[in-house]
Amino acid sequence: MIVTVNPADGTKLAEYRPMTPTEVDQVVGQAASAAASWGSVELPARLEALTRLAQELRGGRDQMAALITAEMGKPLAEAEGEIEKSAVTAEYYAAHGQAILADEPVAIEGAQAWVSYEPIGLVLAVMPWNFPVWQVLRFAVPTLAAGNGVLLKHSPNVTGSALAIEALFRAAGFPPGLVSVLVIDEPEVPSTVERLIADDRIAAVTLTGSNRAGAAVGAAAGRAAKKSVLELGGSDAFVVLADADIEAAAAAAVRARFTNSGQSCVCAKRFIVEASIADEFIDRFVQDVKNLTIGDPTDRSVTVGPLARDDLRAALQRQVERSLAAGAVLAVGGRSIDGPGYFFEPTVLTGTRPGMPVFDEETFGPVAAVAIAADPDDAITLAAATQYGLGLSIWTSIPARGIALARHITTGAAFINAAVASDPRLPFGGTKQSGHGRELSTAGLREFTNPRTYWVA
Template sequence: MITTTNPATGQPLASYEPMTPAAVEEAVHRGSIVAANWGRTALESRLEALTRLAALLRQRSPSLAGLITAEMGKPIAEAEGEIEKSAVTAEYYAAQAPAILADEPVDVGSARAWISYEPIGLVLAVMPWNFPVWQVLRFAVPTLAAGNGVLLKHSPNVTGAALALQQLFVDAGFSAGLVTTLVVDEADVPSTIEGLIADERIAAVTLTGSNRAGAAVGAAAGRAAKRSVLELGGSDAFVVLADADVEAAAAAAVRARFTNSGQSCVCAKRFIVEAAVADEFLDRFIAGVEALKLGDPADRAVTLGPLARDDLRTVLQRQVEESVAAGAKLVTGGSAVDGPGYYFEPTILTGTGPGMPAFDEETFGPVAAVAVAADVEEAVTLAGATQYGLGLSVWSRERGVEVARRITSGAAFVNAVVASDPRVPFGGTKNSGYGRELSVAGIREFTNTRTYWVA
């Protein structure tokens, strides 16, 4: 059985029977047929379903947000924000898909020619637990708008949310089988995913998750010569230059690191501050972090919930202790909280740099690594000293864009916190993956860009 657990209490929530191989086969068979029919459905009808989906998301926000909070510990206000963001994305594609997917005429002289964006079929999605609804919807909404079907393998600790999403699509008027959740025993996941990718009925695969999982999925997709999108880990830099609005930067830094208890690929992880403003930034940053309220995520006054699983605390504790042993200074926090639930103190480490786990690795929890740079050149060097390349935040009144251009990332935000938005593409570089979600790129990722030439 697959059992979900409330990370605020450590107590079990519900148990689910894993699907048999025969049930997985039936889901693929049915999904491929329904997806083919969906691809032949008029675009207008597909987009009307997205509009209904947005309305239903808002209608069911209390129950969906409550399920997110119960299964993975997200503070309730943030869970509600996740639902609203998903609804906004459905509305965005309902409005913009006609223009994005329209045939594009090409002047070739004597013949008629155009480019068409056509559906490819059933797409396998391997999704993580940290944004149980948003991670799925930001992929599924444009994929469905383009005329494809979705086969969802969600994380086991949010199985309730995964099944609720499957029902949500049906209730919004999407055909049963068009979006199917696979409930697979954890031990069988690698072989099941590899087999699905090799299956000719699966047109493509997308994964958001760890680098290890991404390497396995990318390799399997390569062997099958199938399109893949990988959104992997991140260790985003938050760079504060000497000419920054330090008060604004410090306030934003607290949000950037500790939203979702620091469990986000685009949470700022490494704070690189130019020496001239380092003391002021740290004073303000520490005060902001110490003002966070740790506790029951169902309590609206709480701003920092538990980690989603106990093993995540173990990893985080190791990263903190090894970084301190390597020379980092523990300013605040640094330990798991005694008692029920999987809580970890909001933590700040200073004096960090390359060679320390808190700087080199992705810290998936409420731990901030601060490094002081002597000047802009050193700040650029430190920001780029990472295997990852997902997001970047630069704070400067004059030099933000100039500095951002010198640091590799999938997105660069100047005087703003890194975030995903349906209007702009989202994705990484280097070990943070490849391919894009959202915006024009996200809906076209899983289409056949087809040339027509009529003489």
């Protein structure tokens, strides 16, 4: 049985029976049939369904947010924000989908030519637990708008959320089977996903998760000659130059690192500060971190909840200990919290540098690594010293200077005087080991379409 656990106290929430291979095959067959039918539905009707979806999200916000908090420990206010962001995204595509998917005429002498964005069929989605609804909806909404179907393999520890998402789409009037959930036991996931990618009924695959899982899915998609979108790890740099507003930068740094208890690929993880203002920034940053409230995520005064699983907490502890052994300095926190639940102290390590786990690796939890740069050029070198390339945040009083520096660091997004975030109006995705492909905006809506050329002589 798949057992979901409340990470705030370690108690069992529910049990779910995994599907047998025969049941999986039946679900895939029904989903593929539903996707084929949905692709022939006129675009205005598909977009109208997104408006109903937004209404259902808001109508069921309290129940869905409570489920998210129970299954993975997200503070309740953040869980509610996740639902609202999903609703806003559905409304965005309902409003703009017609224009984005419209045929594009191409001027060619002697012929009438255009490009049409057509559905491709059933898309397999392998999704993570850290944003149980938002991660799914930011992929599913544009994919459905484009006329495709969704086959969801969610993380086992948020199985309740996965099934609630399936019910949500049914309540919004989407055809039965168009959004289908697979309940797969953890040991069976790799072989099942590989088999599904090879299945002719699956048109493409998207994964948000670890680099190891991404490598496996990307390889399987390559063997099957199918489109893949991979949103993988991140170790975003948060660069503070000497001319920045230090108070604003420090306050934003806390939000950028400790939102969702630090469990986000797009959280800032490496804080690179110019030497002349390093002491002041670190003092403010550490004090703000000390003021965070840790505890029961259903308590609205709590800002940092538990980690989602105990094994994740243990891995984070090892990263901290290995970094301290390599010369990092502990400014605050640094250890797991005794008692029920999977809590870890909000932690700041200073004196970090390349070669230390907290600098080189993705830290998925409330741990911030601070490095000091001699000057702006050194800050660029440190920010670029990573295998990842998801987001970048630069703080300076001269925005043009921040933009110029950002062009020397390869990432999927660069934010100046703001923390990195996703927005339905802008494409989201990474470079290097942070993956490939884009979600959201125009790129996300067209990602799983066939841009088909028409030429009429």
